[in-house]
Amino acid sequence: MTVPFRMTGGEVRLDRRPVLRGVDLTVEPGEVLAVMGPNGSGKSTLIRSLLGLIPLSAGRVELYGVPPSRFRDWKRVGYVPQRLSVGGGVPATVREVVSSGRIARQSRFRPFSAADRRAVDRALEAVGMVHRARDSAQELSGGQQQRVLIARALAGEPDVFVMDEPTAGVDAASQETLARTLRDQVAEGRTVVLVAHELGPMEPLITRSVVLENGLITHEGAPPRPRGECARPGHDHVHPHAPAEEPHLLS
Numbered sequence: 001m002t003v004p005f006r007m008t009g010g011e012v013r014l015d016r017r018p019v020l021r022g023v024d025l026t027v028e029p030g031e032v033l034a035v036m037g038p039n040g041s042g043k044s045t046l047i048r049s050l051l052g053l054i055p056l057s058a059g060r061v062e063l064y065g066v067p068p069s070r071f072r073d074w075k076r077v078g079y080v081p082q083r084l085s086v087g088g089g090v091p092a093t094v095r096e097v098v099s100s101g102r103i104a105r106q107s108r109f110r111p112f113s114a115a116d117r118r119a120v121d122r123a124l125e126a127v128g129m130v131h132r133a134r135d136s137a138q139e140l141s142g143g144q145q146q147r148v149l150i151a152r153a154l155a156g157e158p159d160v161f162v163m164d165e166p167t168a169g170v171d172a173a174s175q176e177t178l179a180r181t182l183r184d185q186v187a188e189g190r191t192v193v194l195v196a197h198e199l200g201p202m203e204p205l206i207t208r209s210v211v212l213e214n215g216l217i218t219h220e221g222a223p224p225r226p227r228g229e230c231a232r233p234g235h236d237h238v239h240p241h242a243p244a245e246e247p248h249l250l251s
């Protein structure tokens with residue numbers, strides 16, 4: 001079976017500085033992979049290069065067995081970028097932004113249909129934004145805009161979700177809702193790759209984590225455990241920068 005993503009020896013240089021330094025990563029269907037690591041370690045660069053948004057300077061990447069430049073089946077991929085303003089300067093409504101998640105499914109011969117509308121309704125419902133559907137997306141708070149971007153990806157009914165810090169700035173109740181939504185998606189066979197500093201309510205869903213440090217994968221396996229002060233009851237966040245005591249250390 002073709003896997004959603006396979007990167008072999010992936011290297012990226014930005015401004016002539018190495019940002020990814022030889023990454024091997026295969027994402028299997030049905031996995032929920034957390035990409036963790038300190039600020040600037042290359043997490044966003046990794047997932048953007050998996051999607052072909054940043055070209056590799058060496059190595060190889062494939063989406064469903066095809067290099068990104070030749071990949072055509074974009075409806076299989078739902079991408080939630082990091083902290084991007086949803087409006088992009090255009091005064092689009094929330095519903096319009098979420099509907100844009102269906103674009104890869106449309107063609108001259110397949111205009112917007114009742115099925116498309118239902119998918120958009122379900123996505124708005126999943127992120128609790130039905131009541132804001134007619135509002136301008138630009139008027140929303142940062143966390144609400146993030147939820148709209150998640151809804152846009154959900155609306156596309158992709159096979160794989162790629163999410164860059166989907167819960168950054170999102171309140172606790174909405175994080176719980178997102179975790180439930182993703183759990184349902186995974187139960188239906190979808191794959192998830194997400195960048196996260198803190199897993200919060202998504203932690204039980206994670207089937208594997210990789211930790212990047214300075215452009216290299218230095219840990220692969222279960223998400224790193226909190227330790228010391230932070231391991232006390234009531235302090236449940238995960239420290240992505242503390243992998244060194246884990247048994248699955250790679251280097």
Ligand SMILES: Nc1ncnc2c1ncn2[C@@H]1O[C@H](COP(=O)(O)OP(=O)(O)OP(=O)(O)O)[C@@H](O)[C@H]1O
Pocket residue numbers: 014015019037038039040041042043044045046
């Ligand atoms: N367009 C760019 N040009 C030059 N350097 C860049 C560019 N984008 C990112 N970088 C650098 O690449 C490194 C990795 O950035 P990246 O955004 O992938 O990190 P990250 O792990 O996602 O960080 P964060 O946790 O802060 O989101 C950083 O040192 C950053 O300064």
